[in-house]
Amino acid sequence: MQDPQVKQRLAELSSDVPPLDKITPEGLRTHLEAEIKKWGPVIRKAGIYAD
Amino acid sequence: MRATFKRWLTAGLAGLTLAAAGSVSAQGTFPDKPIVLVVPFAAGGPTDVVARMIAIPMGRALGQSVLVENTVGAGGTIASQRVARAAPNGHTIYIHHMGMATATALYKKLSFDPLKDFEYIGQVVDVPMTMLARKDFPANNLQELLAYIKANKDKVSLANAGLGAVSHLCGLLFQTQIEVDLNTIPYKGTGPAMNDLLGGQVDLLCDQTTQTVPMIKEGRVKVYGVTSLKRLGALPNVPTLDEQGLKGFEVKVWHGMYAPKGTPQPVIEKSTAPCVPPCRTPK
Numbered sequence: 059m060q061d062p063q064v065k066q067r068l069a070e071l072s073s074d075v076p077p078l079d080k081i082t083p084e085g086l087r088t089h090l091e092a093e094i095k096k097w098g099p100v101i102r103k104a105g106i107y108a109d
Numbered sequence: 110m111r112a113t114f115k116r117w118l119t120a121g122l123a124g125l126t127l128a129a130a131g132s133v134s135a136q137g138t139f140p141d142k143p144i145v146l147v148v149p150f151a152a153g154g155p156t157d158v159v160a161r162m163i164a165i166p167m168g169r170a171l172g173q174s175v176l177v178e179n180t181v182g183a184g185g186t187i188a189s190q191r192v193a194r195a196a197p198n199g200h201t202i203y204i205h206h207m208g209m210a211t212a213t214a215l216y217k218k219l220s221f222d223p224l225k226d227f228e229y230i231g232q233v234v235d236v237p238m239t240m241l242a243r244k245d246f247p248a249n250n251l252q253e254l255l256a257y258i259k260a261n262k263d264k265v266s267l268a269n270a271g272l273g274a275v276s277h278l279c280g281l282l283f284q285t286q287i288e289v290d291l292n293t294i295p296y297k298g299t300g301p302a303m304n305d306l307l308g309g310q311v312d313l314l315c316d317q318t319t320q321t322v323p324m325i326k327e328g329r330v331k332v333y334g335v336t337s338l339k340r341l342g343a344l345p346n347v348p349t350l351d352e353q354g355l356k357g358f359e360v361k362v363w364h365g366m367y368a369p370k371g372t373p374q375p376v377i378e379k380s381t382a383p384c385v386p387p388c389r390t391p392k
Contacts, residue, residue, distance in 0.1 A: 072318035072343040076232040076363065083229040086365045090223060093210035093363075100281050101214035108184050108215040108273050 139199060139379050140173040147178050147192050147203045149185030154299075155319050159234050159364055160204045171379075175202075184273040186212050186219060193221035197228075197369040199376030204233070206364050207275065215273045228377055230366035237337035238279050238360050239321045240350060241330045243309045251333045251353040258289055267291040268302040268311040276302065279315035279336060279360045286355055306330060317362055318343065336360040 079085050146167070148160040160177055168175035180188035185208045195201040209223050240251075248254035258265050267284075269277035272295060284291055294311050296302035299320055305311045307329055315336070322343050324330045334350035335341055338359050350358040368377050 072237070072322045072341055074235040074237065074337070074361075076235050080232040082231050086229040086232050086367075087224075089232060089363065090210055090229075090365065093207055094213050094223070097207075097211045097278065098214040100278075100285050101211060103285065104281050106215065106272065106281075107217055109217055 139376060140171055142200060143174040143176050144168070144171065144200050144202060145176050145178050147180055147188050147195075147201060149180060149188030149203075149205050149208070151181050152177075152179050155236065155317050155362070156204070156206055156364070158319065159236075163204065163233065163366075184208060184212065184215065186216060186221075189223070190220050192367065192369055193226035195369045197371035197373075199368065199372055199379065201369055201372075202230070203227070203367040204364055205367065206362050207278070208273065209365060209367075211273060211278060226370050227367040228370055228372045228374075230368060230377060233364045233366055235364075236317050236319055236362040237335050237341060238275070238315050238317050238362065239325065239335050239344075239347070240279075240283065240313070240315045240333040241306060241321060241325070242313050242333065243306050243311065244328070244330055245309060246312055246331055248333075249331070251348075251350060251355070254333050255287060258287065258291070262289050262291065265291050266294050266312045268294050268296060268306060268314040270299040270302050270316070271295055271297060274299070275360070275362050276314060276316045280313075282358070282360060283315060283355075286358055315360075 075081075076085075080089055144167075146160055146164050148157050150156045157177070157179060164175040164177050180191050182188075185205055188203070189205065189209065189212065192201055192203040212219060213223060242248065242254070248257040267280050269280050271277065276299065277293075277295070280291075280293065291313070294302075294305075296305065299316055302311070302314055303316065303320065303324070306314045307324070318335070318341065321330070321332075325332045325344060325347070332344075332347050334348050334353055334355075335344060336350060336359060338349060338351050340347065340349060
């Protein structure tokens with residue numbers, strides 16, 4: 059992920075490489091939990107449901 | 110695992126530009142049939158583009174085809190359910206974005222648990238977003254936008270690509286942070302929402318840079334800021350919303366790769382990280 063060409067290609071796509079510690083099973087799991095905690099209150103406060 | 114996955118991802122992404130990854134014979138008996146990479150959204154959309162970026166070098170590295178399967182519907186939850194119930198044999202891999210997290214709040218009844226029913230492989234690509242307005246909208250920067258919204262909030266419309274779409278989530282976070290409820294207009298997908306922004310029928314839209322950077326560069330929309338905490342290489346002159354005063358405002362469309370719960374770790378490793386030196390980036 060640190061290869062300059064990879065970084066450049068992603069930059070052209072306006073995308074980013076995730077931090078190295080997130081390109082791991084535990085990194086994904088931790089981020090998923092954090093995102094559930096971040097968005098849950100925002101969505102519930104708006105009172106929207108998709109089902 | 111960690112090192113091998115990174116190595117595979119490096120090689121995979123490099124394969125995009127270099128198309129040089131050599132084929133490697135499968136180790137042992139796995140994979141003995143094609144691997145299905147499940148994508149929860151339609152072909153041609155942003156998530157599908159990311160998936161197909163990954164599928165080609167992944168298949169090349171494995172010496173087996175990787176079939177992208179678009180299992181569409183219910184904001185990605187149909188695909189998540191399909192993967193949660195798939196045989197945990199390593200032949201089913203899943204890529205999903207932040208919708209994996211937001212489904213737990215958006216749906217009262219989910220037939221799967223994002224925190225219990227999957228094996229986690231890793232995050233792959235982050236796509237930031239941009240806050241846009243129609244070209245002739247009066248406000249020229251974020252401060253003017255906030256002042257305009259304060260004075261005209263009943264008149265300002267905010268588009269999104271549908272309930273639970275990332276544009277909807279970005280808009281929700283924006284409204285939460287500025288403590289204003291705007292007139293939200295849902296569309297069926299990013300395409301129609303962007304079309305109406307370009308046509309001037311709707312005022313504001315927050316959408317992924319993969320969709321918006323060309324419009325910004327061509328001057329077809331106004332841009333107030335990016336939703337990352339750092340400026341983007343592709344848009345060096347566009348400030349972040351955070352640096353303009355919306356402290357901590359950050360929305361990244363992050364993508365994760367998963368497999369059904371119970372998929373043996375060595376199989377996960379083989380299915381995603383078999384890349385040995387021949388397919389590392391040539392120097």
